[in-house]
Amino acid sequence: SIDMLMSSEKEEDPDVIPEDSSLLTLRIRKKELERREETIIVDRACRQETLTYEMESHATGKRPDNPTDLIEEGELLLTLNIFYPVIFQKHKDHKPYQTVLVLGSQKLTELRDSISCVSDLQIGGEFSSQPDQAPEHISKDLYKSAFFYFEGIFYNDKRYPECRDLSRTIIEWSESHDRGYENLQSVKMEDYVFNDLSLKIGFPYLYCHQGNCEHVIIITDIRLIHHDDCLDRNLYPLLIKKHWLCTRKCFVCKMYTARWVTNRDSLAPQDPCFFCDVCFRMLHYDAEGNKLGEFLAYPYVDPGIFN
């Protein structure tokens, strides 16, 4: 009954702005719409917008199949912005970031596993002489150490025996002279959940992996879980926003994403030059697989690979 007082009596189309509106908001919006109609030929959601919207809303209202996975009331939901390390010059002003939703009761290691960074996938080594033997090991498998830094404490990943304490260097450095930092501690990442941490909203923290790949993490929001959120525990940490990076295409076919990069290549028009797998082999190797010309070739992983 009270609801009826609010809505109008007759059928209205919410897309049409009424002509005689007394609201300033609507008048301005109408002008804007008219301007768009005049200047934009096709007014439709582009790919990026659809992607952004989908990512934001794809998980709302989801319920798990297994009732033990249901998130209980009183669970905290954190929103983190994880920034990419700056690779391109154009990103210096507006750093691209991805937004992740994390439950309070989740361990830090779960967040660590969910962060996808292109430096994890790098394959080291020069393979011009043996292109077929590019190893399957990616850097993620080789260098497993990582740490988070929150509020003066380094949380190191110690799940595997290869993991080293990357933060030890920093702690030793700060303790060697009186640099003005209070005692920095180092603990194990897998022992902590987010509920145990004391955090500041909007304050930049750090995630470091691969020894020198650093990501800034900022917490933008903490709130209680809500009925309309996704209540399936398995889907968290949930990615809701991601920056779209353009992939570099092969120089020859301009169609496939580049998988190889060559330096000092006598057969290539520029240095460095990117090739997809097929074009690379066709240009640099003959039918028997012998190397033609002089060049250095490295496997290349494009940052846009996560699109």
Next chain:
Amino acid sequence: MSAVPGLKEDCEELLGAFQQADTVRFERFAELWRERRFHTVFYGRIRALERNKLTKKTLELAQQYFLPPYSFQIRVGALYLLYGLYNAQLCKPKQKIRIALKDWPEIQKFQQDLLDSQHYDAAYIFRRLQLARAFHFTAMPKLLTYRTKKKIEENYFKEEFKDPSNRVNSLITNDVLEELMNIHDHYQKMKCVISADKSQPDKALSLIKDDFVVNLKDMTLEHQEWQQNRMKLFQNAKETDETENKKKEGALLESEGAERANALARIKYRSYSAVVEASKSRRHRQVQLESSEAGSSCGRSPIQSRKSSRRPQPARRRGEMQVAKETAAWHIGMPIITEENSDE
């Protein structure tokens, strides 16, 4: 976050009206809401992503009025406003109202006040919102964003202040007309010279309309007049829309300003036309002068017609200076051709 344009004004206007009504009854608020058809504030062809963002900002703006230090009546109004906006929104699933941890005890106190003073309708509304799960309980009141504004906000120019873009005039300026006149005369003279009768050109040589320059000038003037009239009509229509809240003095005050602007323009014009008279001595400008006079008579009539349409009003108001300036700027744009002729 950049604000939704115009929303703050609308909300403040509604809350202001509610405050003037001097009651906290929901029925009164609902009347004011329906008067303004506030539920249409989400209308307009907005796509889903944009709509989510817009609704979030709207609710955030309205939520600010719900907390102290605003007065009790404003806070009750804000509660009703939140209720209305939450239910009128077009997003599915509905965007929620954020309440920070630090504000929650105050809101509880507020609810207790409502119950104590027996404003049961407001308490009921609040309970309804709670049951509808309309709240997000957050740590901080505002959701942080880290985007710097990429869009340069376009300046919203007031239509009346802008000079009507007069492309015809900028093309057919006085210089052009003068040139045309001179060339026309020269042409006529040449025709006379080569034809048998020295005083007038041969019939066979009349290939153009003789008075085409004058016609052109007349047409330009006509166009200008038409544009002025159109602007006037447009402004009149806008006035009846916008000033329904303002008192009658508002319209009359503009007529006062227009009166003074008229007087100013007339004085100016008279002083300039004196200069025009003086240059009658130059013969080759003869036609030009006549046409300028013809033009001046054309130019004068719109002033007169406008003057007669206004009602005289002796009272003075504070804001009239600005309005007078506005209409004066408008009027100065009008007799362009006649004034510029005086630049000789």
